[in-house]
Amino acid sequence: MHIARYLHDGEPRYGIMEADGLHRLAGSPFVGIERTGVVDALQASRLLCPIEAPRLFGIGLNYVDHIRESGSSTPEIPLVFMKPSTAAIGPGEPIVYPLEGQEVHFEAELAVVIGRRGRRIERADALDHVLGYTCANDVSERVIQKAEMQQGALVLCKGFDSFCPLGPTIATGLDPRDLRIGARVNGKQRQSSSTSDLLFSVADLVAYLSTALTLLPGDVILTGTPSGVGPVKPGDVVEIEVEGVGVLENPVVAER
Numbered sequence: 455m456h457i458a459r460y461l462h463d464g465e466p467r468y469g470i471m472e473a474d475g476l477h478r479l480a481g482s483p484f485v486g487i488e489r490t491g492v493v494d495a496l497q498a499s500r501l502l503c504p505i506e507a508p509r510l511f512g513i514g515l516n517y518v519d520h521i522r523e524s525g526s527s528t529p530e531i532p533l534v535f536m537k538p539s540t541a542a543i544g545p546g547e548p549i550v551y552p553l554e555g556q557e558v559h560f561e562a563e564l565a566v567v568i569g570r571r572g573r574r575i576e577r578a579d580a581l582d583h584v585l586g587y588t589c590a591n592d593v594s595e596r597v598i599q600k601a602e603m604q605q606g607a608l609v610l611c612k613g614f615d616s617f618c619p620l621g622p623t624i625a626t627g628l629d630p631r632d633l634r635i636g637a638r639v640n641g642k643q644r645q646s647s648s649t650s651d652l653l654f655s656v657a658d659l660v661a662y663l664s665t666a667l668t669l670l671p672g673d674v675i676l677t678g679t680p681s682g683v684g685p686v687k688p689g690d691v692v693e694i695e696v697e698g699v700g701v702l703e704n705p706v707v708a709e710r
């Protein structure tokens with residue numbers, strides 16, 4: 455099942471994306487999946503970021519080949535950071551290349567969407583707390599990142615407005631342990647890997663984060679990026695693809 459959030463007749467709605475259109479849901483999928491019987495035409499709708507203003511947890515250095523390319527050592531515990539909710543944008547929305555940008559990179563990631571709240575979730579129960587998965591682009595400004603990391607921080611470099619495209623939909627029923635993941639820039643393949651190369655699995659991350667904090671419906675965990683990251687510039691189009699989810703496409707535009 456592919457759960458979409460979309461704008462129709464000026465109203466944001468949730469629906470199940472099927473071949474004949476968007477099957478409108480009553481309310482939020484985080485409360486329950488209840489179909490209204492109404493089908494909204496895809497052509498008359500615009501897909502939105504699948505979660506409105508989500509809490510965004512990021513995991514750094516979680517693919518072995520990316521750890522190697524970044525010259526870092528293997529983390530012993532997940533390297534956790536957060537991105538502000540104002541970074542989240544939907545499919546087709548522009549990634550704004552900021553005035554301060556010198557080296558802005560794309561990062562293809564599998565994003566976990568939490569469906570059921572929980573604290574101290576056991577690894578064995580972790581996937582029961584997941585509603586589904588979507589594609590994420592953990593856009594990062596590397597010059598600022600380097601300077602921030604020397605101070606032990608990761609905030610502005612990953613937190614500019616529009617630095618977290620998500621979508622196109624939330625796919626349910628997937629096994630997250632071996633999904634192909636990749637990125638293309640202007641149609642050229644730049645990243646190609648599998649979630650089977652994750653150092654800390656989805657279940658590990660859900661369990662780990664929830665030792666400290668209550669995970670809430672609509673929370674998003676970006677699970678890290680494989681090797682092949684690289685720069686983008688205004689005018690580029692970035693596509694992130696996760697097997698079983700779909701393709702998330704965003705243009706890059708200059709701030710002014």
Ligand code: MG
Binds near residue numbers: 514561563592678679
């Ligand atoms: Mg990342």
